Amino acid sequence: MKATKYTLGVLAVALSILSSCTEKFLAEAPVDQITDANFYQTETDAIQATNAAYSELTKEGQYNAAMWAFDIWSDVSSSGGDSGNDAIEYKQLEAYSIPTTNFIATRLWGGSFVALQRANLVIQKVPLITNISADIQKRCIGEAEFIRAKMYFDLVRAYGDVPLFTAPPASPSAVNIPRTPAAQVYAQIEKDLADAYSILPASYSGADLGRATKWAAAGLLAKVYITEGKKTEAAQWARTVINNSGKTMWANYGDNFVVANENNNAKESLFEIQFVNGRNQYDRNSVGSAMNEFFGPRGLNQTPGSGYGFNVPDPDFIAGYESGDTRRAVSAWVPGDVFPDGSKDPSTPITGSPYAYFCKKWFVGKVNTNIWDSPLNVPVIRLAEMYLIVAEAVGPTTEGLEAINKVRRRAFGLNYNNPSTAVDLTASTPNFINAVLRERKYELAFEFDRWFDMKRAQTLYPTLTDHALIPRMTAQAAFLQGKLPNVHGIPTQNTLVLPIPQSEIDTNPGLVQNPGY
Template sequence: MTISKFTCSTAFLLTLGLLTGCSEDFLEEAPADQITDANFYQTETDAVQATTAIYGELNKEGQYNMAMWAFDMWADISSTGADDGNDGKEYKQLEAFSIPTTNDVANRLWGGSFVGIQRANIVIQKVPGIQNIDPTVQKRCIGEAQFLRAKYYFDLVRAYGDVPLFTAPPTSPAAVNIPRTPVAEVYKQIEQDLIDAFGNLQPAYTANADLGRATKWAAAGLLAKVYITEGKKTEAAQWAREVINNSGKTMWANYADNFKVENENRNDKESLFEVQFVNGRNPADNPYIRNTVGSAMNEFFGPRGANQTPGSGYGFNIPDPDFVDGYEAGDTRKAATIFVPGDVFPDGAKQSAKATGSKLGYNVKKWFVGKVNTQIWDSGLNVPTMRLAEVYLILAEAVGPTAEGREAINKVRRRSFGLPINTASAARDLTTTNPTEFTEAVFRERKYELAFEFDRWFDLKRRGNAYTIQRMTEQAALLKGYESSPHGIPTENNLLLPIPQSEIDANPGLVQNPGY
């Protein structure tokens, strides 16, 4: 599914001011005064449009076009970079663990996620009552809404802790002002949504217009990730095996193939779910916008001033030196993930050994597409949010240093060294049977396999607050004198994002996280 090819009207948005319109400005929208909540949900087209609108927040600033970037820069693999002024102050506040309740990451992640959740709630409520619809499409739409509601809530509960739990559209302004729901109850709903979505979703799509929609394997993979995050290893292993054994998915032989426009939305290959981006659709009169359908990562993460992107690159999200030095010799993921000094750009120029915001000449390469067109924040490279490689690592973590667990992690390791994935390697295979050593190896593998896919902070957090504080204290010492906005040292009171102050002001039922 190319999400940008669909539009939605204000007809299926809440009238409480919770949601904003989702037209992408390149398709005509039906006049709002001719469509109402009462007459919109009548046809299959209505159902599909309403469902498509739920995806619309994924490629905006509240998700993968700004806020989600923070969860690597906040962690121990990268730093804000850019220049020494106010660029990226929202990320620098996180790095310093000096986070105001007005922090832009906290505000946008909260707002964007709840927009998506409320759109999902509307679909789950309205679509079952549509009569003029193919039952298969009806079931699929409900499953997509369940999957996406779970995804948005998974992001929220990991970032903020307790959050308000909405499972139906609020019916009045007062119904919006509910208190925060305990984490365990939110996770229970996430689990149920994904189990239901697995039963409702299709295994694959053949029509080009539907490629990119959530499948049952996206739901199964995310459910395995939810369970491992909760520490429910038996359930995580069960769902990881479901994906591995039954999805028909295979890993790319070449790691870098995961991050190429020409390989997007393949039913047979590694990606289980991708956030869709399309270039060439940003408005010509306002190219500096991250709330349409083009990705800004090519520009923001591109080497600053290198003239390799339409805006010459901003140099955000700089890989930390200890992370770069931690790659094993021969690991092909390094060349696919990071620009290092001497790397040759498409025009023949070379990466500098020192640049503004990157004292050692490191930049993120994973989302680089170069000068794809003249639009400045407008890459069409999708972001895979679940890959088969991660499912193997979830299985390995869940079952430990058993034969099954070692084979799962070793498939990922073999690929990283350019070896046949299913053939044992005496040189590269992990053989330890020590549970502690094996757990460390799995988390290390996640660190390098999923680098700059915006998951590292959550991996630290699920190892416990004490571990996170210790790791970030070590990182602050390692980076002293290296960067202009060094990592601070956290306490238990700033390991969660603050509830946005605007939400606290508007909702007397909300209680702020401790320390803010």
């Protein structure tokens, strides 16, 4: 899939129903249009339809804008950008002053539902195709179930109760259904992933690299269960991946974020968002990643457009790295770091980043002349996270300690299979679960998980009111005068979910807005 990159993607999978005032026209099968009547006939049609569901992952509703918010909204980073309304959609989140028209809330909702409805079409139509091999038929259905589960997992964590569709709406009016209780949504996610695990292949080769495997389904299911607090099930599925997938962690943490290492079946990644370059210039709804440019050091000429400086690391986040943790140099630029051209990150404030910190994890430099167009994939699930899920699920047992310590040893440049008195946690480590959550914070930094972690661990509200983030907020607010009042706001219990987009409320009378909006 990295090679074909969804070029078949949006091949009219969002099919329209044509109308006419004459019976003759309605009686004739259109020969120059792709419709339900002439699509979903062959194996190629099934693959194209499945690719169309994947295609939303590279767009603004997912990993080219919306998902960035979940580190910016947490204690990892701030919006950055220029003055005025630059990055206003993220500044609104930071201020916990989120209008129901917020771009992030609107695009995450819309993009996720587009993808899951395309997946619904695959699940409904592909079983009816006769001109298809059994293996491809099963694979397409399993991939669609994985995508539907992934989208619903994002939606239910971000909005709470959401409308649950397990089939394409039969008519335009059938779209307007009320919100389904979150527990039912989670039950469907669990079902989809368990089924996907049972029918998806263990690996791919060639142009199919990047498709969801059974290990991607198992890994996401472990993540779903730990989110729900179902620790026994979470540990079971994480162990399934660790013990049976054949995956191993890279010896070097930074090797996870190198173009040459993408989709390596022998290593750490379980599922990646597939980006390629050379096909777009200023387009976050195509197949190139905009993160190299948007997150690049602002105005310092290290990227094709000289960098926009979004998603800047927070001072307390940088200060939290332990001495010797190699992940800092992979994830963030700090003053004194040397850029590829030999210049250094300056020690003076830069617009949007008063401490001259910048996100480095998705940096590829001047990869080409196209500005919003990086080829670097985004790992959604990695083997390291499976170890951290086991540690959180089983606590400071022998198994749990070894699991978290593998991740820590690798972080400090050590052989992760060899015990180390210097970095290993022990049974006497205080607040072990907090230690696991802290390890997730630094292991998965800028991989867009932190806000979800803080929310599920019920640490978001206390942290943002009582933690040393308050001095950071004060310093940033002083620096960012004129952008927004109270740039780093204090959340309330009513703002721990996003608002249902106003455009959806306006068109669907069955939707009820989240409290506080």
